[in-house]
Amino acid sequence: MRVAVTGATGTVGRHVVDVATERGHEVVACSRAGGVDLVTGAGLDAALEGVHVVVDASNVATTRRSTALAFFDATSKHLQAAARRAGVAHVVVVSIVGLDRVRQLGYYDAKLTHERLHLDGPVDASILRATQFHEFSSQVLARATLGPVAAVPSLRVQTVAARQVAERLVDVATGPPARRHLPDVAGPGPATDLVTLARRWLAATGRTTRVVALRVPGAVGRAIRDGALLPAPDAHLVGPTFEAWLETVPGGAGPRGGGAVPS
Helix, strand or coil: CEEEEECCCCCCHHHHHHHHHHCCCEEEEECHHHCCECCCCECHHHHCCCCCEEEECCCCCCCCHHHHHHHHHHHHHHHHHHHHHHCCCEEEEEEECCHHHCCCCHHHHHHHHHHHHHHCCCCCEEEEEECCECCHHHHHHHHHEECCEEEEECCEECCECHHHHHHHHHHHHCCCCCCCECCCEECCCCCEEHHHHHHHHHHHCCCCCEEEEECCCHHHHHHHHCCCCCCCCCCEECCCCHHHHHHHCHHHCCCCCCCCCCC
16 A cells, blocks of 8 residues: 655654555655655645545644644644645544643644544544643653753643654554554553653653653633543554653654644
């Protein structure tokens, strides 16, 4: 099967490329470096020629609703239109657990539009929501560290390895379109505060940065404390645990790049 992957250089996209290749599929890795620009649609028609299924792992690093909405509106419409022209049968979209429970977060609200545009598009779509990746703690620390201190938001999360999310995405991609949201995918748990995970990551990498917990205010904070970012009871739970994953990553650093982030 010929599989196209958008966001192919991101945290989960690169794993989708690896998993699909390992399973014997022909993979088209779509990225701006490779001449494909989802925002403008440039290069999409050529990239999707002969493609059977697209895994959309595209992402934008922003906390602004307007910026995220502009990105997901443009990329979803361009991808759906190009997929229809190319005769693609199925688009699989990776999304984030809890989007509809914390819509006050601008990025999350924009991501809901991303889901809707694909479900309403001319090419059948399946939506797979994942919890935050194990890599998330290192990504937050990279943005939140100033000198010897890192200010990390207190979030109840049940993180999952990006590689396992990629495996599930390829499973979905090689099956029939669901035309709906599939059961969530999450790590084995239990739920843990992101602050705790950040401290464990720092300890594993031998760093002495002091983590200061930031309480998330208002309705968003209450929703997160009540489990808004945690998977539904019917979620597909997959290992490894965060601790076991840390042992497999050189230096405990984890891959760099975007992921399922509550921003």
